[in-house]
Amino acid sequence: MAERRNPFPPSWPARIGFGLGLAYLAYAAGQLGIDGERLLRGFGEGGRFLARMVPPNFERWELLVEGLLESLQIAVLSTLLGIVLSLPLGLMASRNLAPLWLSTPVRGVIALCRSLHYVIVAILFVKAIGFGALAGVAALTIASMGFIAKLFAEAIEEISMKQVEAVRASGAGPAAVLIYGVLPQVASRFLGFSIYQLDSNLRNSTLVGIVGAGGIGGTLFAAFKRFDYEFVSAILLCIIALIFGAELLAGRIRAALR
């Protein structure tokens, strides 16, 4: 009689991988020296810090509004620039529409845009073109390009080539094929990516100021350094309100597009 076949044969590579992961977790926890005493001390400090943050101090609201408006401008400008630059990039990076000799290097460029965190890119731009909002816009544009172009390329790779084929068979040129066969299939997803990117750029634009690239982040960092925690909490509340507002707006736009 033949040996009974095992319906669920063990996967040794998976087991070894799981074991290695556990071992690394234990090693990392040991290295960082996280223990109970340290945690308790940290919680105590946290409580004192929170106590100094109330009540929030809105006395210097002009400074606050100015910073928030600059952050908003950075977010909107960098998102728009990022979208405009991502459209051709994403198209050139899609492996089903662009030839390999084009899509491979463009994928490299997109990967380069994504490889550095936007705060590091912001530092580079501050060093290169000086303090101010321009550096922030440039840094977040690069970040948006890396994000939207990649997702856009993936969306294009998932379209139905049957529809494209039919448009091409009618004798349409390359641009007409894009407008009639490709864009209708990806337009709604692309709008979704863009709204999401605006949303996350709003968040990001509040941070680039910390490295001197404009926006509310600079004000926030200065308040931290002066131990002016009441102003810090006022700034944080305003940022939270801004993000919530953007979230609501984005939700409305998405619902309207459906």
Next chain:
Amino acid sequence: MSPVLRIKGLSKSYTPGKPVLRGIDLDIGATGMTAVIGPSGTGKSTLLRCINRLVEPSAGSILMEGQDLAALRGRALRLARRRIGMVFQEYNLVERLSVMENVLTGRLGYVPLWRAWMRRYPDADIERAFALLDAVGLPDQATRRADALSGGQRQRVGIARALMQSPALLLADEPTSSLDPKTAVEVMELMARLTGEAGVPVIVNIHNVELAKRFALRIIGMSGGAVIFDGPPEALEPAHLRQIYGGENWLDG
């Protein structure tokens, strides 16, 4: 009458050494419907797609209106394609565009890009599109999105789109295989009538031999990438079908 299409020695191999088409020679007359029958995987679709170059032929020539379609590139290829309409098995409508936009897709080879983009088509095109939608029996569906239609309705739009090109030749790649039997007959009738009125010759790949015999003036039987029957429907005997599809048990009712 001189043929609209003259195919000579057409071969295609997707992987080297495994030809799907083995040296096809065919003349297609300037009117009437030609049906290509044969088992799946025998190269019928490849044959059709070589004609409008959705597939690149490996060897051979396809003469139409004095030029070799197999050798065209770029603009010349697009100008040739706009003279060849195509109807697809799964309709291949751009689902997120309206019915009207799908029909007007047939004009993309003619109108300038900015007009197509801004949806500013010439009035004559719009009128013709409405006339075609009336002719295919969808007078009130112009503004609906293509993915809201039923299969039969979609194929009617597909036919309108192809005829919108004012084609000199219509290719139909199994246009009825995704439809129920009654709709299939209606679609074939519609296609035969409209192309007959416009004097456009049709090459149709079809699995349903009865439909082929009913509508086509000429049947081409393919097997193993070669033509093994070519004649009027009356001449198609069960012996030929055995030769085309192989085996015989399936023929006994």
